[in-house]
Amino acid sequence: MKKIIEGNKINLRFLKLSDAKSIHKYAKDPLISRTTFVPYPYTLKHARSFIRKSQIAARKGKWYAYGIEKKSSPEIIGIIGIHGVNKKNKRADLGYWLGKKFWGGGMVSEAVELVVKACFLNLKLNRITSCVLPGNPASTKILKKNGFIEEGILRKQIFKGNRWQDIYLYGLLREDFKKKKFRK
Numbered sequence: 001m002k003k004i005i006e007g008n009k010i011n012l013r014f015l016k017l018s019d020a021k022s023i024h025k026y027a028k029d030p031l032i033s034r035t036t037f038v039p040y041p042y043t044l045k046h047a048r049s050f051i052r053k054s055q056i057a058a059r060k061g062k063w064y065a066y067g068i069e070k071k072s073s074p075e076i077i078g079i080i081g082i083h084g085v086n087k088k089n090k091r092a093d094l095g096y097w098l099g100k101k102f103w104g105g106g107m108v109s110e111a112v113e114l115v116v117k118a119c120f121l122n123l124k125l126n127r128i129t130s131c132v133l134p135g136n137p138a139s140t141k142i143l144k145k146n147g148f149i150e151e152g153i154l155r156k157q158i159f160k161g162n163r164w165q166d167i168y169l170y171g172l173l174r175e176d177f178k179k180k181k182f183r184k
């Protein structure tokens with residue numbers, strides 16, 4: 001995977017240890033952990049450890065984390081990650097978050113579009129999945145806009161926030177991407 005992926009509003013790039021402060025600044029918001037697997041409370045140590053692990057994982061081709069930065073500023077304001085790259089079965093799982101103050105600007109929709117394209121064209125995946133917790137309409141919208149289809153509900157899949165929660169599983173196949181039926 002490329003270290004930098006350039007878009008219109010945003011660029012995506014591999015993380016450096018110096019990004020830890022900005023990642024911590026935005027990821028520590030409980031609104032981020034509520035609908036993701038980002039830990040809460042989120043410390044600077046979490047951010048540093050995540051960056052180090054992401055660097056090793058990318059070298060091994062196991063998973064990739066890209067920082068999201070606005071074209072106008074080099075600050076990392078969110079993360080989009082391709083986890084659990086399964087080379088034999090050519091699939092991986094997509095996750096993302098953005099700092100609250102930047103929500104609603106279309107940046108994550110673009111980040112998903114860029115990463116999906118890289119996953120099919122560079123990583124040669126056949127299938128990308130994404131897991132959404134109930135009550136996350138923004139994330140559902142982003143995935144649908146990018147051609148993902150709801151494939152089912154994994155009932156009581158995770159214990160989070162002191163209760164069992166369902167997961168909505170979304171999937172996008174290489175053939176759907178190639179047809180580009182969903183493209184704007």
Ligand SMILES: CC(C)(COP(=O)(O)OP(=O)(O)OC[C@H]1O[C@@H](n2cnc3c(N)ncnc32)[C@H](O)[C@@H]1OP(=O)(O)O)[C@@H](O)C(=O)NCCC(=O)NCCS
Pocket residue numbers: 031032035036095096097098099102103104105106107108109110131132133136137138139141142145
């Ligand atoms: C999910 C998240 C990344 C979305 O960020 P964002 O900046 O709002 O994303 P975008 O602006 O690219 O797109 C959001 C879309 O959802 C829509 N949307 C937002 N809130 C909505 C709601 N309550 N109901 C329906 N649609 C909604 C927006 O209108 C937009 O669609 P549009 O571009 O067609 O208008 C952000 O809310 C976040 O970081 N949440 C916490 C972490 C998280 O949930 N990550 C995803 C885990 S699966």
